[in-house]
Amino acid sequence: MIISNNKKFDPKLHEEADAPAKTVTKYYVGRHGYDAEDNPNIYGVDLIVPGLCYIEVERRFMWDNDGDFPYRYLHIPHRKRKFFNQDMPTLVFTWNHGLTRFIRLHEDVIKNSKVIEKSTQAMPEGEHFYEVDINLGRIIKFT
Numbered sequence: 001m002i003i004s005n006n007k008k009f010d011p012k013l014h015e016e017a018d019a020p021a022k023t024v025t026k027y028y029v030g031r032h033g034y035d036a037e038d039n040p041n042i043y044g045v046d047l048i049v050p051g052l053c054y055i056e057v058e059r060r061f062m063w064d065n066d067g068d069f070p071y072r073y074l075h076i077p078h079r080k081r082k083f084f085n086q087d088m089p090t091l092v093f094t095w096n097h098g099l100t101r102f103i104r105l106h107e108d109v110i111k112n113s114k115v116i117e118k119s120t121q122a123m124p125e126g127e128h129f130y131e132v133d134i135n136l137g138r139i140i141k142f143t
Helices: 011-031 078-083 107-111
Strands: 047-049 053-060 073-077 090-096 101-106 114-118 127-133 138-141
Touching: 011 047, 011 053, 011 090, 053 078, 073 078, 073 090, 073 101, 078 127, 090 107, 101 107, 107 127
Parallel strands: 053 090
Antiparallel strands: 047 053, 073 127, 090 101, 101 138, 114 127
């Protein structure tokens, strides 16, 4: 079992990142014939597509262009493991800053990725992350 420091919740950052990413994700899913709903459990995965899947959304401010993701690996916080192995599969949509591109990952790809400890601006003492090769996800341009 991995015991990790976890980044403290930042309500300002959450509002800047979460609400817009959820809105554009719901629009994207709707264009493909499905309804995504906000999860009433504020501590649960972000969105529910009834009978199909859950969707966790992220917005990466350091991915600040309309081009490809600037790194080989995407680091998904290990603390999000609680969103996997539920009654439906979980997808992770990681959006760029401009909400024009995203990487879609299935939970199985994430769970099968190596776990590393990494220091970040928010957690200089380090936090555990799944280190996911972006080539294992699908990069989608959203217009």
